[in-house]
Amino acid sequence: MEALDYHAEERRKAEFDLEEMKIVWAGSRQNYEISDRMARLVASDPVFRKDNRTMLSRKDLFKDTLRKAAHAWKRIIELRLSEEEAHMLRSYVDQPAFTDLHWGMFIPAIKGQGTEEQHEKWLPMAYKMQIIGCYAQTELGHGSNVQGLETTATFDPQTDEFVIHSPTLTSSKWWPGGLGKVSTHAVVYARLITGVQDHGVHGFIVQLRSLDDHSPLPGITVGDIGMKFGSGAYNSMDNGLLRFDHVRIPRNQMLMRVSQVTREGKFVQSDVPRQLVYGTMVYVRQTIVSDASCALARAVCIATRYSAVRRQFGSQNGGPETQVIDYKTQQSRLFPLLASAYAFRFVGEWLKWLYADVTQRLQANDFSTLPEAHACTAGLKSMTTSVTADAIEECRKLCGGHGYLSNSGLPELFAVYIPTCTYEGDNVVLLLQVARFLMKTVSQLGSGKKPVGTTAYMGRAEHLMQCRCEVERAEDWLKPSVILEAFEARAFRMSIACAKNLSKFSNPEDGFSELSPDLLEAAIAHCQLIVVSKYIEKLQQDIPGKGVKRQLEILCNVYALHLLHKHLGDFVTTSCITPKQGALANEQLRLLYSQVRPNAITLVDAFNYTDHYLGSVLGCYNGNV
């Protein structure tokens, strides 16, 4: 069929400069150019086709993944791609593979926790993929609770070795990607035992399979854990299980940057601060937030394009039916998600800055901002991934029945995405960490210790407890200062209310446990405030391009006001706003939807996704579904 553009008319309606918006989305012109080049490289290469992926049997799917990983590796070498380019190319291949863990976890773990000598020994082999590694932390019985891991690494001073062992069924390593079939090595987390002493969990490099014939080494039981959610999706990954029966490794395969075991079996801590580990967590979670905006944008792109093509009802006088994107019910579900994609993008960008800042401070032995940075990234990881998971499913519903077909791309996107809510910290556990940090911050308010970073607003305690929203007309809700104050006051008052209720318990831990559902809500309010405030900060920057800033302002207001409507109970019961002001916000929100409408298609074009990457018959660029 001819490459007719069914969206051409929609694109003519746009009121802003698309090319500039693409650069804003990508973060910089350079990012945009690399991303664009890598996306096209993948899209134009027949080896990377993925449209038949959901039809493959598990075995064929896995073979297909191996083929793509090998081909990607070949292209990366042939084209001499930089590490950044290679990373982007792999992400556009868009098929979970053992290489994700090799590059994303195994190598960083050695880099971060290994000594110089360990770097020299292991990294060159890993970079050349002569060895392939995975990250074996989670156990069958132990997910979020890393300190509860049961695998042991007992030092044997006689042979100068560690004996790695799985003492129970629940201590079996379970889930690590790349482990089931491919990896030759793993970074294994185990309890370090010297003599009768348990020194807690440390990392060890363990060879799992022979480099000659790939068979498991003696004492090692390894396998694939079976089918996972969805067809295609994470079934391309060989998530595995692993048991050790007294497997011996040389002492120098303990990752010894932070702690060491000497030849005599003495446990010593180096002077490298343990806090460095938190720096890595900030890094990983920042990546996850950035990925959340990508996944969300992808689902929103499909749903928006399809909503402009799909027509249902409303035909009068025999004319065409109404585009479903013109229905307010569709807009009120879709546009907040579009706004969220941009909001998460900008907060992700800010997190990159935060990570750089934290790193710099750590190098100068300044740990003062670390707890706040840690709480903030934990909260944002939790909030953005939970919202994104739900939003992908919402976008599927917004495509009506056809969203249920695999070729809409949405079922697989959902299935691939949802584990993000669990790995790198279960989302509920993370929010409770945030809540704990908030309660600590509140408790120190009187002490003269000033709250920093994203909790700085709590320093204005008196004002936030007293302030009253001054909105009188719907358009007053467009002022950033009004929005910001309402979100600050709500978050602060919820924290204060929790602190007050907590103080009624004689045992604080009992109180924390009993009130944890309320604490979660306070933590969410705090995280939403961060996203809103970082978006508003972004808008204070100079943003070039005709109409670009204006569109971003509209989306910022949509983001904030839809949250306000959704959590109206929070805002009203804490007296931050009146019911009447809530109704005005809702009225303003409706007007904003009308302003988004003509720009919707172009706003998703700005994500610059290729049809290959979207992988959806409903979401293709020209609208020919």
Added chain:
Amino acid sequence: MEALDYHAEERRKAEFDLEEMKIVWAGSRQNYEISDRMARLVASDPVFRKDNRTMLSRKDLFKDTLRKAAHAWKRIIELRLSEEEAHMLRSYVDQPAFTDLHWGMFIPAIKGQGTEEQHEKWLPMAYKMQIIGCYAQTELGHGSNVQGLETTATFDPQTDEFVIHSPTLTSSKWWPGGLGKVSTHAVVYARLITGVQDHGVHGFIVQLRSLDDHSPLPGITVGDIGMKFGSGAYNSMDNGLLRFDHVRIPRNQMLMRVSQVTREGKFVQSDVPRQLVYGTMVYVRQTIVSDASCALARAVCIATRYSAVRRQFGSQNGGPETQVIDYKTQQSRLFPLLASAYAFRFVGEWLKWLYADVTQRLQANDFSTLPEAHACTAGLKSMTTSVTADAIEECRKLCGGHGYLSNSGLPELFAVYIPTCTYEGDNVVLLLQVARFLMKTVSQLGSGKKPVGTTAYMGRAEHLMQCRCEVERAEDWLKPSVILEAFEARAFRMSIACAKNLSKFSNPEDGFSELSPDLLEAAIAHCQLIVVSKYIEKLQQDIPGKGVKRQLEILCNVYALHLLHKHLGDFVTTSCITPKQGALANEQLRLLYSQVRPNAITLVDAFNYTDHYLGSVLGCYNGNV
């Protein structure tokens, strides 16, 4: 391994008579016995094994489905099962198959819309499965909007035939289950044309495939539409596409109970009221609500059992870690879903009564309650299925990482369930119908026309606009009258607010469209009120068994108060309750969770699901995960 019961201690804690609760859940002792017998019959038959289902290729999965359908049919005949027993047996086989449509849609359509002669001709063949039928309504371009269907059935007076034709690409039938590979016949919905007149959409029996060699008949293009969400799941169904190229059928294959075309080509309406069609919709939707409670109960059963086995964190002094079901965050997510399962069960039971009532009235030509019954079932279908779909996914998350494995049973349950939100009326479209009915009811309040059935509360307009909630202490929230009034006032005031805003528009349709997001919320408030009120009515009945009623009261309060907390903004901004009363409700809710806790495992045992039916390694009866 030995059949050790890991839940034995949990079961000892129960404060009620499990056997009596099983009967309450099943609806009657007789239902319980049939259901129990059928479930065991299926569970003990190796042909019905399904634990490897998600690993099968599409082709093998489809073969497996055919084998099971044939075996079920064989057993039904051998055991001379009643229609009710057969239906239950098929549902416990738990694998979507063409037989669902044959028995559930094709036969009922002929029964409901066919004449006596048509019954005599077609039903015996269908009952013996000499012909297999499907239900071909939805088209590629037309889902919810049945009146927009494009397929035509043009009467040819020369040959006394209808010519069935697909004039456009969008008119292709798309989705019907059983169509892709199996069906020999279909009830096809098409626009009836006589001469130049279009009489709207009617049903026609069309043979699709040869009864000799199963090849498609001339003029018929038929095929499977491809992979759908999930592995296993609905991929066992041959959802199909169908195009007609001037296919001729005899005139007597139009379903002619309500309208006829004579030999001369004259279109006549019979005196059978068209409203009968709505009776059928009430029936189908009542079934869907009942199925929602089953699906929800299944997910809740898995998540509850696993939450009692899974331990994470909280170990002190080297003791075992805390059962995750003891965490308040887990309880506050899980127990409202448990309560919802019971609530939906009872409202489904009430809908059965409503259907019987409507049927009786229709037979007496009394159509007065039909619009209300129609709105009520539409709303309940929408609300219960949306909640259930989200709840299954929430239960999966409540199982942590392991919920993501196919063998947890939850991914497939989710994938199988979610289409329910779209078929038989898209959930948003249905809620808008409810909203329309509510606005009509409000507009007639002054006219002396009394609102009936589930809208009867609107007759107490003056009281509901003025009443103030009298809660002063948390335990006041346990009074059914207090809860009921708060929900009635909230629903009513939201409807009134919408009506007031609507009146500001000069064109009511523009207003309805512009305010549709608010109207949806008002409709949801109304539907939640129905569920709460029917649950409270149920509790006014005599319910035997030690502690049974008490447990159901606790769950009723959990159901109502968790909704109140979730929609606090509605209740407070309409001044139905004060912020303080909202906080007391939340406090009471926490106490209720503690009361549910010791009974949780036994409350899910009452669903009486076999391990086979649950199909989950996490949810098995003895807790040996």
